[in-house]
Amino acid sequence: MAKDTHSLYQHGTLALLVPGLYDGTQTVGELLQHGDTGIGTLSGLDGELIIDQGRVYQVNSAGAVRQVSADEKVPFANVHYADFQAAGSISGTDYAETQAALLQALGSRNLFVAIRLQGTFTAVRTRAITKQQPPYAGLAAMAARQHEFTRDTVSGTVIGYYSPQVYAGAVSPGFHLHFLSAEHDFGGHILDLTVQNAQLALQKFTDFQLHLPTESTAFLTQDFGGDILGDIQKAEN
Template sequence: MKPQEWKLVLFLVVIAVAGVFASSSFYDIFAGNGGEGETLYQVSTLSALLEGVYDGETEIGTLLERGDTGIGTLNALDGELIVLDGRAWQVRGDGSVHAVDPAVKTPYASVTSFSPDITLDLAGPFDLPALETAIMDALPSENLPCAVVVEGTFTNLTARSVDRQESPYPPLVEVTADQHVFSFDRTEGTMVGFYLPAYLEGVGVSGFHLHYLADDWNGGGHLLGCTAERVRILLDITPELDLSLPSSGQFLDIDLSGDRSGDIAAAERGR
């Protein structure tokens, strides 16, 4: 995209956000819907996942009682989890998409009852960093977690998934070094995930953590990159965090101290 074209996109974003603020106070934007959809419910932490804590305690059925939109993984790190419109989907290591049985457990997941506070319609093309910049410009604060849903048409989209692991589990950075990457020349679908402030690094991924699911359920996974052609961005500010930690197993004995930013970056990118 040429510089002047990107400036036009940002101008449109500013106008859209200005319209939101003109009709609502700052409080109304993220808390004016009666409290519905304002809590991010999370199972375990990313730091624990980095250390190979892949055995889950929380069933998907229970997770769906706490939110209808979100991301995560499945027991034994069996692929990527996408929760959309109250349904849970698994993208396996071979790229195939499957509905998840409610009895299957998750070692790490984040969900919310999605109720968008901000809606933006943007026309590209623009890459993933530009899309993230547009979202950041629309947020009322960088210090509040936010659920992100992006619906639209994408080209040059890449996503990844990983194979189910066997105990004793290797660290996450070793698993993602052997990740499977899937490419889509042109696809219509939905990105789902969260923006987290920097102070929550280790609890989750600071910044953006997004998964993708194609509308025809023919692919998806952990989002690595894309070009967005025409999208609708839906943002749900979630100022309340409900963190459910494992009460047994490996989590109780592992060392979760220290800076894990390097490992998180490596696990996010993979090879």
């Protein structure tokens, strides 16, 4: 059976992380049945995931990188089957300029698009959150529990997604990008970067498949009141 390269699959929502629903509700093995490329986090917000060519890598709060096993669980992740199309190159840009170049390449702010930017970066600053234990604090409190890492002149790959504003809550609107070095010894959720020279590839989707944790009592009974979008923006930025 041909792989569906037109659909973006997501398990969970960013909104469910806001009140602290961090328990894993899908195994990595099950997640990989829906794609070979993507991003996410492990149970307890344990670090940042980069999924590339069917391999799942975790950057933990100590900055260490390891390959994740199929039986580990995620509360939230995005995956798709890679079918990237070349979209030019980017060079000599800071993070704001890089995002502006990405937006221009997208052509529309109303589509889900996967982004792959591979090359050499003058500087990259990332973060990963320390694994949390129950009872969980809400997502807004996680900014104080993240660890930041920096690397100068590093080769690697940016993998992530652009999500339209209209789907805010289910997703974090705008860019959600993770980094993995070519040596697999550095990475995480991108906070800042400067591109030296990198090749850009994009993959636009016609379908967005949202999979909800319907067997999670915590999810089924949670009242998602309050400033959900505000808390998401604080955590992502």
